[in-house]
Amino acid sequence: MADKTIVKNLDSNALEIRLKLLKLCEQTLIHIGGDLSVTDVMTVIWQYAMNYDVKNPAWEDRDRFILSKGHASAVTSFNQAMRGCFSYEEIYREYCTDNGRFGMHSCNLLNPFVDVSTGSLGHGLPVATGLAMGLRLKKNHKSRVFTVMGDGELNEGTMWEAVATANQYKLGNLVGFVDNNHMSFDGTNKEVMDMGNLTDKFRLYGWHAIEVNGHDINDLVDTVNQLPAPDSLTPSVIIANTIKGNGVDFMADSPAWHAGKIDEETRQKAEEQLVAAFKRKWGDS
Numbered sequence: 001m002a003d004k005t006i007v008k009n010l011d012s013n014a015l016e017i018r019l020k021l022l023k024l025c026e027q028t029l030i031h032i033g034g035d036l037s038v039t040d041v042m043t044v045i046w047q048y049a050m051n052y053d054v055k056n057p058a059w060e061d062r063d064r065f066i067l068s069k070g071h072a073s074a075v076t077s078f079n080q081a082m083r084g085c086f087s088y089e090e091i092y093r094e095y096c097t098d099n100g101r102f103g104m105h106s107c108n109l110l111n112p113f114v115d116v117s118t119g120s121l122g123h124g125l126p127v128a129t130g131l132a133m134g135l136r137l138k139k140n141h142k143s144r145v146f147t148v149m150g151d152g153e154l155n156e157g158t159m160w161e162a163v164a165t166a167n168q169y170k171l172g173n174l175v176g177f178v179d180n181n182h183m184s185f186d187g188t189n190k191e192v193m194d195m196g197n198l199t200d201k202f203r204l205y206g207w208h209a210i211e212v213n214g215h216d217i218n219d220l221v222d223t224v225n226q227l228p229a230p231d232s233l234t235p236s237v238i239i240a241n242t243i244k245g246n247g248v249d250f251m252a253d254s255p256a257w258h259a260g261k262i263d264e265e266t267r268q269k270a271e272e273q274l275v276a277a278f279k280r281k282w283g284d285s
């Protein structure tokens with residue numbers, strides 16, 4: 001059981017990030033469905049798990065992060081702002097502007113806190129695998145490479161070649177999360193391309209695979225606490241069962257909200273739901 005104060009703080013961080021996402025979604029179109037589904041996972045990675053010094057992104061022994069489902073860039077940027085990489089205001093000001101550091105996909109051309117640009121699905125895990133292999137070659141046994149994939153994304157690119165490679169080269173410094181919201185761009189994964197049970201599949205490829213409720217911060221923290229050490233020999237994946245558009249009733253589980261923009265009244269309604277759910281769980285304190 002994770003420490004209750006830590007869990008409450010992380011839950012409060014996740015609420016704050018969801019509210020920031022809704023504000024951005026009023027300003028412009030974002031990938032709100034997949035941002036809301038992965039918010040708890042991303043909050044635990046960025047506010048709890050990552051060994052990272054914002055003042056020194058070039059630090060050799062830090063953990064690396066690759067957003068394989070690159071369209072969840074907004075939730076990454078807000079997490080990085082919460083960690084102190086830049087301010088929230090900078091995100092709102094520069095989002096999707098010419099020469100802005102923030103946009104619909106994660107881009108490292110102008111933003112040094114993004115390790116690898118992503119957005120074309122199916123390539124983040126393979127790059128993370130190469131990075132993990134490179135760290136081993138450099139005798140770096142302290143850093144982990146975290147990557148967040150979409151379950152729909154696992155239909156694409158060279159994801160499964162990377163899964164086999166990570167097992168072959170015993171990359172225990174590689175930690176994947178799958179945002180398992182059962183949805184792709186315009187329908188359910190069952191309709192688009194059914195990959196079956198992902199936990200079983202990763203295990204067949206030799207990975208240490210754990211399935212958790214991806215909206216339960218306590219479970220996520222517990223799982224992170226029990227990860228094998230970075231110098232171990234088995235890659236890990238956390239299959240986080242989530243709901244696309246989580247927390248907002250009219251967005252939840254709806255392919256219509258893969259991406260979208262909302263008006264002020266809609267934002268207020270959504271905010272009320274999120275705040276009420278937090279209070280039901282934690283009270284007013």
Ligand SMILES: Cc1ncc(C[n+]2csc(CCOP(=O)(O)OP(=O)(O)O)c2C)c(N)n1
Pocket residue numbers: 031033034035037069071119120121122149150151152153154156179181183184185244258
């Ligand atoms: C190579 C490639 N093919 C297609 C797309 C278009 N696309 C963007 S998001 C998406 C759905 C992916 O599903 P998933 O990874 O589960 O994302 P989530 O539902 O969590 O937002 C698709 C097909 C893309 N960005 N890149």
